[in-house]
Amino acid sequence: MLTALVGVAVAASSASPSAGATISGRLVLTEHGRPTRDKAIDLQQAAVWYEPAAQPGRKPVAIPPVAAEMVTTRKQFSPRLLVVPVGSTVRFPNRDPILHNAFSVSAGNAFDLGLVGAGTGKSATFRAPGIIQVFCNVHHGMFAHVVVVGTPHYARPDEQGAFTLADLPAGAGTLHFWHERGEPAARKLTLPHRDALTIELPVTVPRVPPHRNKLGKSYARSAYE
Secondary structure (H helix, E strand, O other), rough: OOEEEEEEEEEEOOOOOOEEEEEEEEEEEEEEOOEEEOOOOOOEEEEEEEEEOOOOOOOOOOOOOOOEEEEEOOOOOOOOOEEOOOOEEEEEEEEEOEEEEEEEOOOOOEEOOOOEEEEEEEEEEEOEEEEEEEEEEOOOOOOEEEEEOOOOOOOOOOOOOEEEEEEEEEEEEEEEEEOOOOOOOEEEEEOOOOOOOEEEEOOOOOOOOOOOOOOOOOHHHHHHH
């Protein structure tokens, strides 16, 4: 079993009284307690987001939705991970000469785009926060994720696993982190906070997440090709 180790340095930005706090960190994947040598593991297939706790007198921050694309090409979703605010719409163009059927059964954001040929594709709108698993009903090996967040404070790690969240409000909140090879996890924080955090995250998900087709049945043999 793999273990993911997240070393997070949390620091306050104090250039001025109005400056926000900053959370910086690095995601490290390990195997048997050591950094993995598996070059197939992509540290960028992860998301980090911070949710400030409600406080008296603090007005909710408006989070405008965005329009994004997740292309089907060469029997893959590209990009394999999107992080978007609640209410955002994702279009699934098909750049393959074959049919695809993007779908999800994730609670609160289930969708089924049906069989779609080459072209601009169809869209799905995500109205609830959560980690959405996206699959193709035709090809078992196609998978992706859409992380829908209810906060403007979110980031993706770089190739080395490093990330930064800036302009965060002072006070209590929750830091969430997730990688496609594991389950979501969280840590309560109070900002500004200067201590370093080390968080162990077991990675239990295989490269292709176990799943059935949109009808809840096993894929036909041809779907694996």
